[in-house]
Amino acid sequence: MIDKLIEGIKKKNAPIVVGLDPMLKYVPEYIITEKFNNFGKGIKGACEAVLEYNKGIVDAVCDLVPAVKPQIAMYEQFGPEGVLTFKKTVDYCKEKGLVVIGDVKRGDIGSTSEAYAIGHLSSVEIGGDYYEGFNEDFATVNPYLGSDGIRPFLDVCRKERKGIFILVKTSNPSSGEFQDRLIDGIPLYEHVARKVDEWGSDLLNADGSYSYVGAVVGATYPEMGAALRKVMPKAYILVPGYGAQGGKGSDLKPFFNADGLGAIVNSSRGIIAAYKQDKYASFGERGYADAARQAVIDMQQDIASALG
């Protein structure tokens, strides 16, 4: 799957993943009104509105980007119906040929971590047959519990040829509270990065250039990105924090390898709610998907000019 991701990035010249993190306040009124009329005002109507909104964006950007990253929290807030909408979103994106990174930040131990890995990246055995749960292509994983939490994901990745992105240095202001603390003179995030390199060392793609085991490093910390790029040269870096969180195109170069690969940059709000920005206001709410498309094109140019 890492090869499919790399191929998509090359073909579309876009190391970009669109974050499908739909807050209800982003969804245009006309969609909400229609869905409330058809499905009632409530959880079902809201979820149908979210799904329609997502589909519009996916249709508008699927020829431009290789991947999407639905954030499951935004669906989980609606309970079981929301989680079903997450699954429908995953399925729709896969139908459109996109690589789907489930931003689930799961992490537990032993059989529990295995259950998460099965649910998100593989299929569950029921009486000798196998059934699909969510079946994303990649998942994000939290490392706090150590190798016991990661190994079940590695086993599933090996079997399914899928991948994970492990949280190393997150994009938020307080990420340093624990992640930056020095242990034997080296920040915790770098200790985690060294383990990412180790965990991924025997899970390499066809030409051995990149691993199934990637890392999350925030665009808001470019100097750390530069250091971490060297610590885990074969890890694909998923870079959140571009756009709405303050990361700029000019911050991104350190996250890439000399081959021009090795990183994929996420933008969520900046794309999916572009029509709410002054810059794209002329699209109007009925043009929300076209606004998203234009925001992707602008992001593509921003990154291309930064990478030179």
Place this chain on the structure above:
Amino acid sequence: MIDKLIEGIKKKNAPIVVGLDPMLKYVPEYIITEKFNNFGKGIKGACEAVLEYNKGIVDAVCDLVPAVKPQIAMYEQFGPEGVLTFKKTVDYCKEKGLVVIGDVKRGDIGSTSEAYAIGHLSSVEIGGDYYEGFNEDFATVNPYLGSDGIRPFLDVCRKERKGIFILVKTSNPSSGEFQDRLIDGIPLYEHVARKVDEWGSDLLNADGSYSYVGAVVGATYPEMGAALRKVMPKAYILVPGYGAQGGKGSDLKPFFNADGLGAIVNSSRGIIAAYKQDKYASFGERGYADAARQAVIDMQQDIASALG
């Protein structure tokens, strides 16, 4: 909700939470056969079997224990239908008067963490009205992302009078890989514990003895439990790792305060799959719920004698 938990622990003389982590291999064959016959062999049949199995256990133990802790991973592996089964389990346990700790180990930042907090502990706003997602009483939370990930949960806990248990020192063998590393001479888990104490300092129960913000510390590390008990005196400690993972009753004393309170011990497999142990084999698979009840009684005695 922390007061309801404490009251239940006192009344039932049982600082015990039953982990509802149903693996399909624990579910008696007769239940699986019946549900496959009625709902088909597949996800739906499996989920109905899990729900029936859970209900049997809950019915058998609800007068003995104050709380249950469904582990969402075990449901999530079945996809959306599994997550619906998690919700049905939560609802059933609440109907029976039990405090429900959602073992979800979520953790993200800003509006994303807020979405998790809303989904699991509060209700989501849709056009001015509020709708329930999963609505557990407590949730477990991962601290790796720092305060940005925790604060949205604190806000929701304050509003709803609910609580969280933050992962401090987990029960698994490799938990020390990151958690035990020394930062300024103090292990990472203790730095997290200090923050737990701080985060919970203005979220106290009616008599000011305990906080809405608790911690997870594994029974497998009693000496660390003793140190952590002092670092966060007002945090309730959720103690996993008893039983199947190797923690013994005699290990538990350090987790409690002098008032005999301050900790609640989880057992999952050791209770819900008791009928598969030699010790409880005489109950047979049709007696799985009675076996679970007996295992709770034995655990209660083990803890009582350890606490003196």
